[in-house]
Every structure is written in C-alpha cells, then in structure tokens.
Amino acid sequence: MAAPSAPTAEEWAFAAKYTNKNSKGYRYSWGQQVRSMMGTAVEGPDQGVVRFRVEIAPDGTLARLDTLWTTSAVAEQLARKAIENMPPLPPTPTGKPLIFEKTISFTPFASDAPPIYKDDCLPDPPMFRNPFAWDGRSAQVRDETAPVAKLDPQAMEECLRQLPQDSIEAEMAHDQRVMDQWGQNELGH
Known part of the structure; x- marks a missing residue:
C-alpha cells in the first residue's frame, strides 16, 4: 500500500484551531503526517504496527516520544525516522502541551x-461503575452514578x-x- 498523502495546509490549519476531544484533528493530522513519511508498506516480515505516547509542546515541537509497544522493529524505526524529519508543526490548539497515544500501522491493508x-x-x-462493588471493609452502600x-x-x-x-x-x-x-x-x- 502506498503511503497516504500528507495533510494539506488547510487540514493543518483546521487541526491548529480544533480544541474539542483533546485536539482530535491535530492528533489525526500528526499520525497521517508520520505515516505519509514512512513510505510504501509491503506485505512481509517488515510490516507491523507501533504505538507511541507523544507529547507535543505548545509551540508544535516534539517534547517527548515513548514507544509503548511494537510488532515490528522496522516499522518502529521507520516511524521514528519520519518523526525526526517532520516539517515544523503549528502550535497546539489549546496553547498547552498536547499528550496523546497514537498507533501507526505500517501494513499494506490498513490505513488510519x-x-x-x-x-x-x-x-x-x-463510565460504567458496578454499583454493587464492595471493598470488603467499608459499609455496603450502593454507588449512584453521577448525572x-x-x-x-x-x-x-x-x-x-x-x-x-x-x-x-x-x-x-x-x-x-x-x-x-x-x-x-x-x-x-
């Protein structure tokens, strides 16, 4: 599968101002930019998936990148090389550091x-909480979910x-x- 195209200037402009859901547009554009720079994925031993914990500084620079897990050392290496060579990114939408986890799929059959x-x-x-859960020590009281x-x-x-x-x-x-x-x-x- 050929690498997807990089986000356009309009997509990055939208991502730089969209603040809802932990800057969802920025996170998507970042992942699309990384995958576009990784090149063509070919079925075989080098294909794989890698998940990162990413921290972007308010000015758009990469502050921290941790690998959470990977299924291919080659996919991780390509993703890290792409991240190192990324063009300058716009500032984060909220003006605060943006911290998120992103899975990059370097396979010939999956795209983000x-x-x-x-x-x-x-x-x-x-979030679901079992109202009948009990720690075994305190009084048994039914938890009510907050509206x-x-x-x-x-x-x-x-x-x-x-x-x-x-x-x-x-x-x-x-x-x-x-x-x-x-x-x-x-x-x-």
Whole structure:
C-alpha cells in the first residue's frame, strides 16, 4: 500500500484551531503526517504496527516520544525516522502541551481513516461503575452514578460552530468499523 498523502495546509490549519476531544484533528493530522513519511508498506516480515505516547509542546515541537509497544522493529524505526524529519508543526490548539497515544500501522491493508466530528459537542457518557462493588471493609452502600452534566446553550453553540463537515471517507470508515464489530454471523445464531 502506498503511503497516504500528507495533510494539506488547510487540514493543518483546521487541526491548529480544533480544541474539542483533546485536539482530535491535530492528533489525526500528526499520525497521517508520520505515516505519509514512512513510505510504501509491503506485505512481509517488515510490516507491523507501533504505538507511541507523544507529547507535543505548545509551540508544535516534539517534547517527548515513548514507544509503548511494537510488532515490528522496522516499522518502529521507520516511524521514528519520519518523526525526526517532520516539517515544523503549528502550535497546539489549546496553547498547552498536547499528550496523546497514537498507533501507526505500517501494513499494506490498513490505513488510519479520518475521524468523525459530529458527536464531539456531546458530553462523554459516564463510565460504567458496578454499583454493587464492595471493598470488603467499608459499609455496603450502593454507588449512584453521577448525572451527565449538560453544556450550557452558549457553550454548545460555540462548540457546534467549530465542527467541520464530516467527509464521506470518515463516514464509510465509521460504518465499516461498526459492521466489523457488530455484523458477525455468529451474533445472529
């Protein structure tokens, strides 16, 4: 699979101002830039996947890069070389350091699809906590989940103003992920 094209100037301009969901646009553009600089992926022993913990300084420079895991030393080496040779990046959208984890796939059959932005203004659903969990020492009390905080209308309007139009590719990739997860034949039996 040929390397995907690098993010355009317009995509980087959007990424540099999109603050929702831990600067989702910036994180996606960063990963796309790295993968585009890694070259063509060929099926064989050198293909693989590598996951990094990345810290970008407020001015857009790389502050820290840690390898969390990798399935190929060659893929990690190519990704690190691409990261070293990246062009100057725009400042982070929030003006603060941007810390995230990113998986780079150097395989001939997988690509990082564009993200979907349409639900970014909605509050995150509460994490499931077992209300009946007990530590064995304290009094047995049922935990109540906290209600989801609603955005005030003015903040919601400001958030909606930032949202871009989702691309057809992003919608198709989202639908494919849902089908891969839930469209298994075994579920119908």
